[in-house]
Amino acid sequence: MDKLNLRRELLSARTSLSPEQLRANATKVRETLLEQPWVQMAGLVACYWSTGTEPSTHGLVFALWKHGATVILPVLQDDDDLDWAVYDGPDTLAPGRFGIMEPVDTRRGVDAVRTAALVIVPALAVDRTSGGRLGRGGGSYDRALARVGPNVPTVALLHDGELIDGVPAEPHDHGVRYAVTPSGLTSLR
Template sequence: MEGRVDKAELRRKIVAAREELTDPRGPATAIRETLLDRPWVQMAGLVACYWSMGTEPATQGLIFALWKHGATVMLPVLRPDNDLDWAVYDGPDSVAPGPRGLMEPVDVRRGVDAIRTAALVIVPALAVDRSTGVRLGRGGGSYDRALARVGPNVPTVALLHEGELIDGVPAEPHDVPVSMAALPSGIVTFGTTVRAGGGSEPV
C-alpha cells in the first residue's frame, strides 16, 4: 500500500473505528501505569508530550503524573505553518484553548527546536507499522517535522488503542518512525514487545 490515497483511506478507517469505541479514553490508565513503571521514563527530566483530544488515548493523567514526579513537561503549540512550538506545562491551570480545539500551555514559547532537548518524546498516532515504526498521523505533518529534530537515542513513543499496531502503514520520504508504541497491553519496541508485567517477546 503506498501513496496519499491509500494513506488517506487508512486514516479514515481508523478514525471511524475510534468513533465506535465505547470508552475511547479508557486505555489511558493502563498506558500511563505501564509507562511510569519504566526507568527510562522515570529518569527523563524533560518530556515532550501532547494534550490529547477526542478519541485519542487520554494523556491528561500521564502529563499530570509526570509533572508531579518532578519531570518538566513540554506541550506543543501549533504555529500557523503547522509546525510545533513548545511551552512548559505547570499544572492543570496552565493550559488554555488554542486553535482547532487544542488545549495549549500558556507559558512562554520556547521555539520549535526546544524538542531537541527532550529526554523522552510522546506523540499521537492513528496507527503504527509493527515492522518499521512508521506512524500514521492526521495528515498535517506537524509531528514529522518535530520528530526530525529529535536525537537518535531519545525514546519516541506513540500512544495507541489496541488494534492500531498494524502491517502496511504507507511510508513517504518525510515520515519519521517512532522507536516505540504504548498500548494498554504493553510497550512495543519495534522487533520486541515489552508486556505490562515486564516480560518481552518477539512481535
C-alpha cells in the same frame, strides 16, 4: 491501503470505543509507560494534550509533572509547525488553534523538542516492523520528530488494533521507537 483510507478506517474504529473503554485504555497506557525506567528518569518530556478519541494523555502529563519531570507541550503555529511551552499544572492551559489545549507559558521555539529526554507523540497507527507512524496528515509531528536525536526514546500512544503491518510511508515521514497500547509496550527499532 493508502493513507487517506487508512486514516478514515482507524478514525471510524475509534468512534466505536465507549467512554468507559477510552478511560480504561488511557489508564493502561499511562501505567505501562510510567513503569518504564527510562520514562521515570526523563527530566524533560515532550508530550501532547490529547483530544477526542486519542488515548488520553491528561493523566499521564499530570503524573509526569507531579513526579518532577518538566513537561513541554506543543503550541501549533500558523505554518503547522510545533512550538513548545512548559506545562505547569492544569490551570496553565488555554484553548489554541482548533480548540486544542496549549500551555500559556513562554514559547521555547520549535527546536525545544531537541532537548527532551523522552518524546511522546500521537498516532493513528504504527507499523509493527518499521516503527512507521501514521498521523493526521498535517506533518506537524513529522517535523518535530525530525529534530529529535537518534538515541532519544520516541513513543506513540495507541489503542489496541492500531499497531499494524504496512503503514504507508513517504520520505518526509518519521517513525517512532516504541508504541504503547493498552496491551503493553512494543519496541519497534
